[in-house]
Amino acid sequence: MSWRDQLRKDSVPWLLETENPGIRYLALRDLMGTPVEDAELKSARRKAHKEGPIAKILSHMEPAGYWVRPGPGYNPKYRSIVWSLILLAQLGASAKEDARIVRACKYILDHNLTEGGQFTTMTSGAPSGTVDCLQGNICWALMELGYDHPRLKKAYEWMARTVTGDGVAPRTSKDAEIRYYAYKSGPLFACGVNGNLPCAWGGTKVLLAFGKWPARRRTPLIRKAMKRGVDFLLGIDPASAGYPTRDSSKPNRSWWKFGFPVFYVTDILQIAEALVGLNFGRDRRLSSTLDLIRSKQDPIGRWALEYDYKDKTWVDFGKLKQPNKWVTLRALRVLKAAG
Secondary structure, eight states: OOGGGGSSSOOHHHHTOTTOHHHHHHIIIIISOOOTTOHHHHHHHHHHHHSSHHHHHHHTOOTTSOSSSSSSOOOSTTTSHHHHHHHHHHTTOOTTTOHHHHHHHHHHHHHHBOTTSOBOOOTTOOGGGOOHHHHHHHHHHHHHTTOOOTTHHHHHHHHHHHHHOTTOBOTTOTTOSSBOOSSEEETTTEEGGGTTEEOHHHHHHHHHHHHHSOGGGOOHHHHHHHHHHHHHHTSSOGGGTOOOOTTOOOOOGGGGOOBSSOSSSOOHHHHHHHHHHTTOTTOGGGHHHHHHHHHTSOTTSOOBOOBOOTTTSSSOOOOTTSBOHHHHHHHHHHHHHTO
16 A cells, blocks of 8 residues: 555645745655656755745844854744754755855854763853753754764764763763763653653654664664664554653643644654654554554645644744644655655
8 A cells, every 4th residue: 555545635736836835845855756856856945945934044044153142052942043953954954055054054063062972052062951852853953954064973972872871971970071961861861851761752853863864874882772762662652652751640742732843842743753764664563653643634634733833933834723734744754654
């Protein structure tokens, strides 16, 4: 059965409409499998960068390469450099298409990446500002934007080491050269915000980033971290979202609200995105998750926007509870990758 046969009605033509060049570009690239050198795809990519969300976000960038104010740019949410780059990556922006993207990518490496490979939230540059969701999101975004810089090797090494625990001292070992910190508090995505328990939101971001790292560069350490991460996410039924929480309460309701964009809050659809990116789309442990994704389409094969950041980012992406091209694109990518 084709992935399009899983749809109640084929919604791909809806995504290919010319009124939204960004969606059209990504649908051609990711759903239609249009060759990179195809003239139609190149034209769509150029148009996506000159019109719509990508162009609007870049119009707010300061000449030095940051948004709103200089520094590591974790705040203000969700318009500073951290969030703007993550959003640009989700929109399909490319460093090859606009020199401003290159400038912004260089800026975040210069102001957020420490010598030890941690992306930090601290204006002082201290590595203690590292946390899995930030590390995974920025590593993923830079690779997705096409900014494959040699300095990212250290960032991926740190990220993998903190998953496995290899060579990392406890956070109480203040004098250790490589140690955990208050937020990145232990192996397997342990997070201080989550009561030092493994955080599946952070883990999902980390695995998304590993999925972008070229296979030829996946060292034994990185492969070990990938396996640990996959085993964690698939250690339960992802559709249940029953991952550890600091107060043993029910899972956050946001898990079941498919949205766009996706920042540190994670939905079940993004778990699937991370796992299919690592070629686990046909793993039987993901079957309930794929069933959940299919069940959320409307009678004509479209997915609704259930979680958003209205008036918080540079651009809004549709009305809540209404069919949404960005969410539909996310769902169709997963179904295609899962075969």
